[in-house]
Amino acid sequence: MRFTSAQRLDDGVLEREFTLGEIPGTLWTPESAAPVPLILMAHNNGLPKADPRLVARARYIAARGYAVATIDAAGCGDRPPSAAAEQARADLRRAMRAGEPLDEIFESLVGPLVEGAVPEWRTTLDALLELPGIGGPVGYSGGWTALGIRLAVVEPRIAAAGFFAGGYVPRAQREEARQVTVPLLFLLQWDDEGNPRQRALDLFDAFGSKEKTLHANLGGHTGTPSFELEDGCRFLDRHLK
């Protein structure tokens, strides 16, 4: 892991860009004498790690006493574009505008992205846990629910998970949701135009976790009230601190 830039932000959080082989990432760490837990934060596929909403969430959580890390998925953000992924995303946008069924397009776009991303996140996790000041335990908090499900299933170091939305998740992850057993907070928007409500509720129902909480708020995909960020931190605090 090689750090390529570092800046101390107003809230005392240190923001560092890094590369790990081909993987570009960002790490936010708080000022802390003791080692802090680590949060892996992925965004929904296609959005770069520099997306302002992700950055704002990451900084908020870091200021609460967590190391927060994100990486760009293959074909996204700072990585070379992938013609196949670009085509699949264009197909998805066109189908959404036309009101056509999205399942097969979604499956062909997101299924391979999840498969490709999981080993990269695990490699990143290995490297992050070797850094001084990051002590575990590890949580997942992100809008890329399909990735979070797969990671929570294959990665025993993840001790708690916060998911957002989740109406569209590939078949493989819908099926393995029952294998997720860590405490989880599942956040959804009641009128999320891109995530059918009943599917999200079915996914919440399917998780194998004994401790799982659903938070739903009125409004569309980007309308999550700001107090949910605080609620999300309190969930992480209960399980990781």
Place this chain on the structure above:
Amino acid sequence: MRFTSAQRLDDGVLEREFTLGEIPGTLWTPESAAPVPLILMAHNNGLPKADPRLVARARYIAARGYAVATIDAAGCGDRPPSAAAEQARADLRRAMRAGEPLDEIFESLVGPLVEGAVPEWRTTLDALLELPGIGGPVGYSGGWTALGIRLAVVEPRIAAAGFFAGGYVPRAQREEARQVTVPLLFLLQWDDEGNPRQRALDLFDAFGSKEKTLHANLGGHTGTPSFELEDGCRFLDRHLK
């Protein structure tokens, strides 16, 4: 309003029993120099105001800086039993054990109870707001969702409402849910044996409030995790303080 007993509890909260005409009630108030908001807290029908779970919630909220009041409904707790209500409750228990449809029994039991309770709660509210140290605004927080809906519709002094469960609510209140416009927090247990999940979700959907949040946790009716009490207070803080 006549106070019949008073005791200062360990957490500094003053617990007073009162009567207002035929209505017996309890009022919990915190140590506070400034006037505090008022929370009306009803329990599901049939349970007395002395029910330990209600008392524990009331004391917790009072210690957070609220006046909290509850009264016994007609035929409940310290009030003379009502033969008709006792019979309806016995019918309900029998039908639940037998797995029979509950709607008509529920309607005939709870419908009249709500109708009778609302004027008593409003009379109590009038009296409470004349006490020194209670400054409004007013919130509703309780497990008797049907009563809370009716009160939120007819009582403009109620500025926020927290409801629990709500799978079984009389037709009249299901219909007037769309007239509820105050911010609300709707709490349900995912596997509540007495409150069908889909009905509770439909009720949440029906509320007219622009700001409404659903919290759902795994488990049965009495399995609500303790952190929801803190979450409920934070909801009240956002809207009443």
